[in-house]
Amino acid sequence: MHDIAPQLSNFIELNWIIVTYLFFVGFVGGLVSGFIGSGGAFVLTPAMMSLGVPGLVAVASNMCHKFPKALVGAIKRAKYGQVDLKLGLIFGIFAEAGVMYGAHVQEVIKNTFGNDGSNLYVSVIFVLVLGIVGTYVLKDAYGTYRSGTTEAKEKTTKIARWVQSVNIPIPGTMIYFRSLNAKISILFIIPLAFATGLLAATIAVGGFIGVPSMIYVLGAPSIMASATELVVAFVMGFGGSLKYAIHGLVDIRLAMIILAGSLFGVQLGAIGTTYVKAYMIKVVMGLIMVIVLFSRGLMVPVYMSHLGLIQPITEGTQKILKNTSFAIMLFALFLGAFIVLKAIWQGLREERMAAKEVMSPGKI
């Protein structure tokens, strides 16, 4: 990576349109991240690349805005008592190992199959992981909604109950976690965290595994899982940023402009979690995952045709598929942001009306 940095020294020229665009996309990404613990990053990297930022600089700059954003979001949500710091730090450390390994896998694939092979790999992982996990999360949220138990405490899954019941007698490995209200073995956390890191290194959003695994496998409540994911994102983002910064790949202007917007968003997203029922976290996360799945799925034939696995696709069709894919990704993010904003708006309105009634009970 060392040799690449000098070639990339031609960082892009900034103008007000670019600054406003990045600020705005940063805001929407931050809003979603503050609410579900991650997300947004998958749009920001392609958004920067569409401006002519080289791929590695886009990834590095995205990473460098991600860890301070996650830090601010985590602090905000810790004030609401939603963060399990111990779980987040332990999860984050092993996720970082997953990031390192994932980056290595990416490099091997790129060296063996070239850019298109690497893109195909990323898209297939996107489709597989988001297809399986996203559908499950959405199905679970829909089930809660249909059963009318949205106000009830979230049920712990069978597997989480089993994980919490297992006692592995290796000294120092059984740890109590506040979010689970139980002692579990760290040996269960390692593979989940590692997979989260692997996914983060592949599609830039580890939270799509991290949050569901904390909810369904470990048994954490959705609100706490999404808040704790911000700690994980901070640890992973910090490690990644340091690595890229050592190689001189961070465009700090881009990172800080995105941060400017995303800090407005992350604060708002965090506030939003105090107004919604827990299953809404799953609704937003599941919806984004399933929509993004279609976005990446559209690109699979393009990369397959580049690799000669299917018949060649014309330039024009490729362009249409690429633009549609990006538009669907933006739509996913905006839909998530819209749901969060609507929840805050409704919550604030209801609270103000309730306060008015309390202050003037006789006045109807």
Place this chain on the structure above:
Amino acid sequence: MDGVYEKKRPYIKMIIMGAISASLYTFLLLKGDFVVQICAKGGVYAFLPIAMAFVFSYVHGGFTGSFWSVLGVDAKKTKGVK
């Protein structure tokens, strides 16, 4: 009246943090090329983007937090879902 749910709003914090944040961003945008070139050196200069990220997140995070509070957009008063 609208002041039914009156709460002390952090105007001073917002103004101070906002002013510092605006200065930091003005500096970054005006001297962007210079800063980027130093960051691109990598190696020990890696501390610069990392330190900047922390400083900006503290200052701008303080500003954005108080900004929403001043606008009356705060967390639900009753305890959030756990």
